[in-house]
Amino acid sequence: MNQHMKNPTKNAKHPEVKESGHIACQDCALDDVCKPISFGDQSFDQTHSILERRTPILAGEYLYKKGDPLNSIYALTSGTVKLVKTTSKGLQQVVGFRFPGELLGDEAISTEIHILSAVAIDNATTCDMSMKGLDDIAQMIPSFQNNLIKLLSNQCYTMHLQFTSYAGRNNAEERLAAFILNVAERNSNKDILKLNIFLAMTRDDIANFLGLRRETLSRTFTKLQKTKIITIENKELDIIDIEKLRLLANY
Amino acid sequence: MNQHMKNPTKNAKHPEVKESGHIACQDCALDDVCKPISFGDQSFDQTHSILERRTPILAGEYLYKKGDPLNSIYALTSGTVKLVKTTSKGLQQVVGFRFPGELLGDEAISTEIHILSAVAIDNATTCDMSMKGLDDIAQMIPSFQNNLIKLLSNQCYTMHLQFTSYAGRNNAEERLAAFILNVAERNSNKDILKLNIFLAMTRDDIANFLGLRRETLSRTFTKLQKTKIITIENKELDIIDIEKLRLLANY
């Protein structure tokens, strides 16, 4: 069930207005399917329910849970979300993170049932696109389907990049290097790599995701600091030597 | 560049005829986009170039290489393909395997440039759907785009399943258990799990993919044999105790 509260939308007519901490619309995964609704045929303006803008989620709240039916797909516009599954032993396994501009819920489009859960790590914001709304628009404007295809093929690309980043990493240093690079790239614009990253998640979440113990992760962070590849202070990480980092990550 | 040779198609009119070792069309990832071409509007019958059926690839040949432009997407109809990337140190990294019925090339649909390479492990066969052809059909039959959307959203689902299978695995036993389960499920029909699997790839390829040394993989295989969870003889693997395997894989 979608647990987060609704909020009257502001800037519905001019969503590009960048709010503090929010990603710009042109950098959002949903932009291709969102723009036609906001600016296209005016007949959609009254169908307010299609797109719910700037929905806040409090830290720790679930965006959706495993087994929930797919009601909406989400674009994260601020904050960080972790994707988790519960293992056969009842433990929580982190299977991914999502950052502003990224899509959530795409794994359920085909089956219409969520196969994992999404939890906000800090206070976050989403734009929610209802699946019903997407279907309606697609039926009315056939050309709109092209935008959906763009969205999905781009998501395929993103997933492959992710998988390629982590497959076959053996030691802790390589895994962490791959993680840092992956996060840096996903928090950057296409041209310039952002070298300072804010890691909203706990060390436990990172360790869990990478298949390491929190102690090993901590030791590996300090190792990367001693070799002057990064600096990290609490949740603020700075990449110092991007070349060495790439080499470590085999990227 | 697409390096494998072309072959005059047989059974073009009745592709369901199941050849030995080939997957049935209804179990193929491309079925949704393939059927409308074969059986739909007869005007497409002459556009033979859209779909190239039963294209053989010899063991060791490349289906495509990193950097190649995307000409076609492929459905593997027999054999096994490995996806590889070359690391910064010039070593080959296996980032995935594909089995009959699965899609190849989807990672390049959005960028139109392949980001990894696909190599046949044994003699394999593909059905090749040209991207140009897909576009043409989509333009002529708007409803066809729905099938493309189905294909892509299903691929998103598959990729998530994959990622979820391997994220956060720490020890060799868990990783291998997850691998065996994943392969078994992908080689099964939806209802019944296939318990005997043929592993066409070498131990080196599996180890490389899982981030283990070949020796460790070998030891872990024998460990799983001693605990009566599997039996393995050369490339023939049998799952004996599926419950224990699931528990190990946290699935």
Next chain:
DNA sequence: CGGGGAATTGAATACGTTCAAAGGCCGTGG
């Protein structure tokens, strides 16, 4: 039957985990 690559096994070493303890950060309440 012989040769070469692939797979397995053995022993020493390196690396990650475990358990224990200490240090740091931050919100709460005095």
Next chain:
DNA sequence: CCACGGCCTTTGAACGTATTCAATTCCCCG
């Protein structure tokens, strides 16, 4: 404003697991 407590993070030392290097066995193909 400072002290306290809880949680997150880091560090240390002993242990267990994976890697490394070497040697052997197995399998396939000529």
